[in-house]
Amino acid sequence: MGIKGTVxxxxxxxxxxxSVASVSRAVNNSGYVKRxxxxxxxxxxxxxxxxxxxxxxxxxxQKTRQLILYQNEITAPYNLQFFNxxxxxxxxxxxxxxxxxxxxxxxxxxxxxxxxxxxLDVLAEKYIKAVGMNYLLPIVTATNDASLVFPRPVHNVIxxxxxxxxxxxxxxxxxxxxxxxLVIPQRGKYSELRYKLWKNRMEQEAKALGLGSDLxxxxxxxxxxxxxxxxxxxxxxxxxxxxxxxxxxxxxSFNIGMRAGMRYLNSDNPATAFICFNDDVAYGFIRVLEKxxxxxPENISVMGIDGIYLRDWFEKSVSTVSIDAENVGAVxxxxxxxxxxxxxxKYMNWTSPRVLEGETVMDRx
Amino acid sequence: MGIKGTVxxxxxxxxxxxSVASVSRAVNNSGYVKRxxxxxxxxxxxxxxxxxxxxxxxxxxQKTRQLILYQNEITAPYNLQFFNxxxxxxxxxxxxxxxxxxxxxxxxxxxxxxxxxxxLDVLAEKYIKAVGMNYLLPIVTATNDASLVFPRPVHNVIxxxxxxxxxxxxxxxxxxxxxxxLVIPQRGKYSELRYKLWKNRMEQEAKALGLGSDLxxxxxxxxxxxxxxxxxxxxxxxxxxxxxxxxxxxxxSFNIGMRAGMRYLNSDNPATAFICFNDDVAYGFIRVLEKxxxxxPENISVMGIDGIYLRDWFEKSVSTVSIDAENVGAVxxxxxxxxxxxxxxKYMNWTSPRVLEGETVMDRx
DNA sequence: CTGAAAGCGCTTACAG
DNA sequence: CTGAAAGCGCTTACAG
Numbered sequence: 001m002g003i004k005g006t007v008x009x010x011x012x013x014x015x016x017x018x019s020v021a022s023v024s025r026a027v028n029n030s031g032y033v034k035r036x037x038x039x040x041x042x043x044x045x046x047x048x049x050x051x052x053x054x055x056x057x058x059x060x061x062q063k064t065r066q067l068i069l070y071q072n073e074i075t076a077p078y079n080l081q082f083f084n085x086x087x088x089x090x091x092x093x094x095x096x097x098x099x100x101x102x103x104x105x106x107x108x109x110x111x112x113x114x115x116x117x118x119x120l121d122v123l124a125e126k127y128i129k130a131v132g133m134n135y136l137l138p139i140v141t142a143t144n145d146a147s148l149v150f151p152r153p154v155h156n157v158i159x160x161x162x163x164x165x166x167x168x169x170x171x172x173x174x175x176x177x178x179x180x181x182l183v184i185p186q187r188g189k190y191s192e193l194r195y196k197l198w199k200n201r202m203e204q205e206a207k208a209l210g211l212g213s214d215l216x217x218x219x220x221x222x223x224x225x226x227x228x229x230x231x232x233x234x235x236x237x238x239x240x241x242x243x244x245x246x247x248x249x250x251x252x253s254f255n256i257g258m259r260a261g262m263r264y265l266n267s268d269n270p271a272t273a274f275i276c277f278n279d280d281v282a283y284g285f286i287r288v289l290e291k292x293x294x295x296x297p298e299n300i301s302v303m304g305i306d307g308i309y310l311r312d313w314f315e316k317s318v319s320t321v322s323i324d325a326e327n328v329g330a331v332x333x334x335x336x337x338x339x340x341x342x343x344x345x346k347y348m349n350w351t352s353p354r355v356l357e358g359e360t361v362m363d364r365x
Numbered sequence: 366m367g368i369k370g371t372v373x374x375x376x377x378x379x380x381x382x383x384s385v386a387s388v389s390r391a392v393n394n395s396g397y398v399k400r401x402x403x404x405x406x407x408x409x410x411x412x413x414x415x416x417x418x419x420x421x422x423x424x425x426x427q428k429t430r431q432l433i434l435y436q437n438e439i440t441a442p443y444n445l446q447f448f449n450x451x452x453x454x455x456x457x458x459x460x461x462x463x464x465x466x467x468x469x470x471x472x473x474x475x476x477x478x479x480x481x482x483x484x485l486d487v488l489a490e491k492y493i494k495a496v497g498m499n500y501l502l503p504i505v506t507a508t509n510d511a512s513l514v515f516p517r518p519v520h521n522v523i524x525x526x527x528x529x530x531x532x533x534x535x536x537x538x539x540x541x542x543x544x545x546x547l548v549i550p551q552r553g554k555y556s557e558l559r560y561k562l563w564k565n566r567m568e569q570e571a572k573a574l575g576l577g578s579d580l581x582x583x584x585x586x587x588x589x590x591x592x593x594x595x596x597x598x599x600x601x602x603x604x605x606x607x608x609x610x611x612x613x614x615x616x617x618s619f620n621i622g623m624r625a626g627m628r629y630l631n632s633d634n635p636a637t638a639f640i641c642f643n644d645d646v647a648y649g650f651i652r653v654l655e656k657x658x659x660x661x662p663e664n665i666s667v668m669g670i671d672g673i674y675l676r677d678w679f680e681k682s683v684s685t686v687s688i689d690a691e692n693v694g695a696v697x698x699x700x701x702x703x704x705x706x707x708x709x710x711k712y713m714n715w716t717s718p719r720v721l722e723g724e725t726v727m728d729r730x
Numbered sequence: 731c732t733g734a735a736a737g738c739g740c741t742t743a744c745a746g
Numbered sequence: 747c748t749g750a751a752a753g754c755g756c757t758t759a760c761a762g
Contacts, residue, residue: 055423134416
């Protein structure tokens with residue numbers, strides 16, 4: 001009997017009158033065991049209720065078939081969908097995924113995992129700086145910026161931001177909009193990235209559309225407190241959602257969208273349509289506008305980015321450029337498993353956004 | 366060097382000119398090692414970038430400090446919150462939790478975990494029937510019905526349904542409602558449980574309130590397809606949300622709520638207020654009513670059960686009896702860890718619902 | 731205080 | 747086809 005009173009190979013071997021090696025071969029269906037002997041061993045194993053110890057197997061193989069996914073904010077629907085896709089893809093290949101919300105990277109050395117996944121490259125960077133230069137588990141991360149260089153080699157699943165922004169603008173142009181604005185958080189790496197992509201494109205279009213020279217008049221930047229810059233700084237200190245805390249949505253992108261809504265209402269932004277930083281922001285934005293009598297899309301059109309599943313839950317389904325988070329997660333998991341199984345995946349893996357039409361954009365024709 | 370080219374105790378021992386036993390004692394801060402020797406060992410370990418192999422440690426201790434939580438539907442906000450609470454509580458005690466969405470119980474024997482958590486007792490029952498009678502990892506589950514008897518001992522975190530229903534009815538009575546109806550899925554174990562609790566209480570109140578004898582006129586049962594009885598049958602076959610499937614909210618309670626809304630509109634149900642099976646159902650119900658010109662709470666009052674975090678995202682925050690899913694999850698994790706650490710937790714652990722006021726109940730006084 | 735040895739439960743190359 | 751033995755990387759009771 002094992003340490004906890006569990007049945008081990010040794011018990012089965014003794015009861016079946018064979019060696020542990022034969023039990024191993026019989027149970028694993030590997031190597032040669034005479035038919036009758038094998039059957040007897042299996043029968044005895046079942047009778048004794050024997051289950052191979054997965055820890056011992058892992059020690060032998062140096063593989064756990066378990067992965068970890070770090071995410072700092074599970075209430076963000078995008079993250080949830082990423083995890084969902086990654087989890088199901090991994091499952092198909094016999095792996096399981098840990099979702100770690102605490103992001104205490106120092107614990108990685110205690111976790112029984114073969115690889116580390118991130119749905120956000122800034123988290124991957126933090127991880128690498130904290131422990132990843134010394135602890136060399138393979139890393140796969142989704143990346144918003146294909147030009148990003150990590151301190152050590154990291155496989156990427158690339159979210160094609162240039163295409164996303166262009167698809168959004170193309171869609172709105174196709175609906176007859178000219179003054180196409182942008183709603184973004186005040187600061188943040190990806191806020192700036194999307195802002196630049198938007199600006200580049202709008203500068204190209206400005207003359208044809210007859211827009212003034214100050215495109216920034218079309219931008220709404222959400223005022224956010226110093227403590228809640230979502231994408232860059234919220235990990236210090238880590239966000240801990242307290243059980244029983246009624247306000248635990250307070251740090252979400254949704255609230256950034258609400259603050260953006262307030263800002264918009266106090267401005268004279270001439271946009272007829274906005275692309276929002278993501279769907280969460282879009283819904284927060286819409287909520288404030290509607291509460292103040294500005295109707296979407298009658299008075300103003302709004303698009304999001306992401307394609308969150310909650311679109312179906314809201315009164316109005318937001319028109320959006322879907323990133324297909326499930327697919328991004330699934331690709332990330334597949335790339336990781338390819339690495340672990342020496343299948344040599346591509347180093348950079350591009351994913352495709354697409355427009356999902358909703359009910360928040362007015363056709364001006 | 367280890368099998369993967371990693372540094373092991375042996376390498377450190379050789380480089381430091383000591384035995385592996387001393388390395389072990391130095392690294393773990395256990396037993397006696399002369400101060401200078403210990404310092405040299407630590408220095409060498411750091412220089413060689415040595416990290417103890419967690420698998421080997423687990424084999425030795427027969428502990429992984431990892432748990433698994435089975436959930437069949439992560440897009441249900443309640444489940445998400447349960448996981449969130451469990452995960453953070455476990456983290457505080459040095460444990461990590463696997464969230465398994467695939468619910469392929471046969472794989473449990475391959476997972477490197479010390480215990481199994483469920484947020485739903487019907488899932489726990491299925492698990493026990495499938496593998497749990499033979500594979501004896503400890504089990505903790507949230508339970509909707511304190512009288513439930515499992516085929517083997519299982520620690521419970523009890524969701525106090527009698528109190529939930531009574532609190533909801535008390536709240537609505539306090540707001541001057543008399544015809545207090547119920548919105549539930551057509552079938553399902555907990556649908557029936559909550560129905561009975563509602564009926565018992567309403568029968569007591571009927572005379573004082575001047576209600577007719579057929580209380581069932583106040584009930585809306587959602588017609589649901591044969592394939593999507595959420596709480597009892599959806600595991601065969603398991604629900605697999607397909608990446609790229611735009612309709613993957615289709616199986617959610619939200620949709621049950623929408624179907625209930627259709628049903629209500631085609632009935633002459635006299636209720637002035639409804640208690641819905643949960644918040645998801647409430648929001649689906651409200652959405653259909655509003656789309657059809659029946660306003661909440663002006664024309665009809667609606668309450669939910671659960672207290673999901675998405676209440677803050679919707680145009681109207683639903684009035685609800687909160688189960689505090691984070692807390693339920695946290696208690697489940699703590700009970701499990703108490704078991705694993707021989708701290709003898711209570712067998713049944715009651716949790717307390719409370720009313721969260723929202724904007725969907727009309728005060729009739 | 732330190733090291734050699736046995737052990738955690740498994741796998742596999744080797745000899746027979 | 748089968749078993750004894752060495753090994754995966756760690757821990758710990760034991761002897762010195």
